[in-house]
Every structure is written in C-alpha cells, then in structure tokens.
Amino acid sequence: MISHLKGKLVEKNPTDITVECNGVGYFLNISLNTYSQLPAEENIFIYVYLQVREDAHTLFGFMQKSEREIFKKLISVSGIGASTARTMLSSLTPLQVVEAITQEEVAIIQSVKGIGAKTAQRVIIDLKDKLSEFSEDVNEIVKSSRNTHKEEALSALETLGYTRKQSEKVVSRIIKNDAEASVETIIKFALKNL
Template sequence: MIDFLRGQIAHLETEYVVLDVQGVGYRVFCPNPYALATKGQETVTVYTHHHVREDAILLFGFPTREEQKLFRKLIEVSGIGPRVALGILSGGSPDHVVAAIHQENLAFLTKLPGIGKKTAQRMILDLKDKLEGVGGTLFDPVPAAGGETGLDGGNPGWPEAREGLKALGYTEAELDKVWHRLKDDVGPDEAVDSVMKKALKLLYAG
C-alpha cells in the first residue's frame, strides 16, 4: 500500500494532481487539488489511500493525516465509495464533518456533495463512536445549513469555502479580494467544493 508520496507538482487539474516523485508521475485524486499548490514549497507531501478494484488502481490524496483518516472511515460506510468520500472532504473540513456526525446534524451533512438523508443517517449510525482522534474540535458548532452564513446563503457556498481557505493560511484581505473577482462566476446553487476550487485556482494564479 502507498501511504504517502513526496515530490513536486508536475500538473494540476480540477480533480487531480500529478506528483513527480523521482521522475515518476503519480496521478492523485484530491478533494481540492489547488490547495496542495498553496504550501509555498517546491516539494510537497501528499498522504494517500491506495484503492484497488477489479477495473482500476487509483490513488486518492490529502494534505493532512487527519483528512486521510477521515476518508478511510467514510469509505467503510455502506453506500459511500471513494468518489463520494472525496466529495464530502471537498465540501466540509474534517472538524466540521466530524462535529456534524457527533451532533447528528442532518442539515449540515445533507448539504455535502452526494449525501442524501438516508446516507447521512447511516454515517451517524456507523461512525459516531468510531471517530476518536479524527477532527480537532469535535464539538465546535458547525456552520449553519442556511441563512446569510450558511452553505446556501447570500453568497452560495462561500462562507464554508472561506473557512477552508483561512485554514490554509490565506488572509482576510486575500479572501476578500478573490471573492470580489469570483462572485460573478458562482451560480446560485453551486456546491462548496466547486466554489473552493475556483477560489484556489485564482489564488494560485495570483
């Protein structure tokens, strides 16, 4: 099993990054690939999950061990495959997802990409007692599901995306500037992961 890769970013797409490790290019699918390019380092470490199935061998990658652990817990839930788990991590930080599971916050969980009410209930049932050590602030309030500060509030998807970008080290001034450039390109029902990817692409490009 490949647990992590350390190398240079050779190529970026909206769904994956190609990491050059001593001359070998590994395609790694990530929640937010552009987040890996914000570290300001020539060499980056990507924590991976090596997924093998009958018709494909895939690598899924994350900037932190915390995300890697949560991803592996999520794919243990019936009905959640690697792609859906990746969407969950692109739509909410590990802390918020874990807190929502502990708080049985269906409103938050059903706002995550690919998650309906039945799957959210299954996540709570299967994972509530299995997330020790995953997520740093388990009982911090999660973002509201609606209203001006929610995922689908006045600026669709932006409040949650903004929190994720702040966690990556971006300043309030940088985020205000990028939102001014981005807001006309965000649809009324656009998902959080899409908003965050668009913002990261602008931030990465300068």
C-alpha cells in the same frame, strides 16, 4: 499500499495533482481542502490512499494524515464511495465533517451532493463513536485562501459530475456577489446550490 509520496509537484488542479517521484508521475485525486493547503514550492510531501478495484487502481492524496483517516472512515460506510467521500471533504472541511457526524447533524451531511437522508443517518450511526478521536487532530488543518480563475472552478465541478452549462450559471452568480472569491469558495457555494 502506498503510504505517502515525496517528490516534485508537476501539475496542480482543484480536483487532482501530479507528483513526480524518481521519474514516475503519480496522478492523485484530491479534495478542495487538500488543494487549499498545497505548498507554493515544487517539492511536496503528501499522504496517499490507494483504492484497488476490479477495473482501476486509484490514488487519493491528502496534505494531512488526519484527513486521510477521515476519508478511510467515510468510505467504510455502506453507500459512501470514494467519489462521494471526496465531494464531502470538498464541500465541508474535515473539522465540519467530524462535528456534523459527532453532533448528529443530518442536514449538514445531507447537504453534500449524492447523500440522501438514509445515507446521512447511516454515516452518523456507523461513525459517531469512531470519529470522536479526530476532533483534536482535525484542528491542525488550516484553510488558506488563494485567488484562482473561474475556469478552474468550472473544471473541478465538471470532474465532480456536473455539466458545464448547469455549473456556469451558479458560478457566475457567486462571482458576481464576490469578485474576490477563491476557487475553493466558488466550488463550495456551487456544490450547495447545484
């Protein structure tokens, strides 16, 4: 398994990045939380999770080791795939995910696209005791705000499974209310309103 990558950040989008290591470019899917922590410089060190399926080998990247561990715990729950776990870590911060699970807040977990009431309850039952150890580690994760374009937010929402037409109305409304909103903020509000 690939544990981490250290190399040059060649491409950066809200949902994915490409890291070049010794002439090989690795495409990594990322959460908005990781996107908000990406360094401005070219050189990057990123933790990796390799998902091996019958039809694909997919890499997921995380700036913090604790976020990767939370991701692994989430995908261990029946009904939560890698895409849903990534959406959860994009809609909520890792700290919010841990708090929602340990404090049994079904409504917060259910607010994430693709998670219904039964799945939210299953997440809490399966992970409540397993995530208490992360509460302190997750506090190290700090969100930074970045000004980005409406197009990046729309592109990210398309990647997460929403149509451009449906996303555009919601994103336009968010930008109208807050012209200085970062791409992460736009996407988080859009995910809650779509």
